[in-house]
Amino acid sequence: MTTPRTLWHATTAQPAPRPGPKAGATTDVAIIGGGFLGLSCALQLALAGVSVRLLEARRIGWGASGRNAGFVVPHFSRADPAMIRSRLGADAGARLLDLVAQGGDMVFDLARRAGLGAQAEQVGWLQPAHSAAMAQALQARVREWQALGRPVEWLSAADMAARSGMSIYHGAMRDASGGMINPLAYALGLARLAENAGTVLHEETPVTAVERARDGWTLRTPAGALHAGRVLLATNAETLGAARPLGRAVLPLTVHQIATAPLDAETVARIAPHREPASDTRTNIFTWRLDAENRLISGGMALMPIGAGSRLPQKILQRAIAELRLSADTALAHAWQGTAAMTTDALPLLSELQPGLIGAVGCNGRGVAFTTSLGRALAQAMDSGGSLPLPAKTAMPIPFRPFARHAPALVLAKGLWSDARALRHPPTP
């Protein structure tokens, strides 16, 4: 098993792998998948006194949780509160909005408890508007979140220029509860907290099958079989072994990330005087943040997947240099990629695959905060035997999935044109 080549894996110490289960082991709840969702759920179940084991095919944080950019964003990528209510109805809509909104504070609280220090910065998150129309839409979004009591505000174009050194934006939404984190350190921290609370963690333990047993479930692993009363599949876009029924119901999306060598203090003061991470509103989204050592982190998606791993990092770097007016010799220090899970309706997918076997995928690109709060809500439901925190859906395999996974690249291609058109009308000073 190779270690992912991320900035986070290169700079964060990992403990030795926890061993697999002994044949014949039993537990009340088995969680499959050692990302934020599985770990958050395991932690909360263990805190409630439930016996819980988490099985991870490779290492904690091997999946999207250890490869993401670490933007802590307690929002959806596009949906407004009103849109969520109209799609889910008033009650379920309110529950989902609550889960989304709680995510930022919950992440930073857990990060503090796990001792992350400078690797977690709750400095707020910015969403700059690249067009006048987006500025209008975001201002309406700000009012909606404010009505729900969230610490969200609208910044003028001049404010945004002062916070980024960029003059293309028509203003920005700012959420004070967001920020940035070293996601691998966070996943490892959640694992420590979960273990201290009583969770038994097994790494390098792929679950090959989950089979109905007389009073629960039998999980097959290379180390032997394990018996569990209830099971949570927290395997994101994976289709490995037991993960298959959930993984086939989402589209895997490859996302590329880069990190530069540390920037000098003058550049940092110009592009991020308050250290806020930002993700703008373009279809070809421009994202930037610093890490604790002032490396700049940015990302992107490929129009043409073939050869993207060697081509795209330089493209992302050149874009960051041009947008933020960095020195032309800014060095590329790390480049990596990961797989995000996209659901067909861009909402989380919760499914009771069979009674006592739950599958959940939470992300759509904004998963750090949301999977943390969803994990807690799932733990409460599994502990009390109550209903799921959001309406359950059927995990339907996506038809023509190998072709359908290229749909986001088509959206991106179309968006490049509309992005360019919008940027021809910068804000008036």
Ligand SMILES: Cc1cc2nc3c(=O)[nH]c(=O)nc-3n(C[C@H](O)[C@H](O)[C@H](O)COP(=O)(O)OP(=O)(O)OC[C@H]3O[C@@H](n4cnc5c(N)ncnc54)[C@H](O)[C@@H]3O)c2cc1C
């Ligand atoms: C490159 C990239 C950048 C991103 N940037 C951001 C960002 O800045 N902010 C943000 O909010 N979100 C971001 N996201 C999304 C976010 O990372 C995810 O939503 C989140 O990490 C999902 O967590 P998870 O626990 O559901 O899944 P994962 O972290 O993917 O965990 C699933 C785990 O299940 C394990 N597994 C699979 N099958 C089996 C099996 N059969 N047996 C045992 N284990 C199994 C896998 O090995 C894996 O470790 C990004 C995603 C990517 C890929």
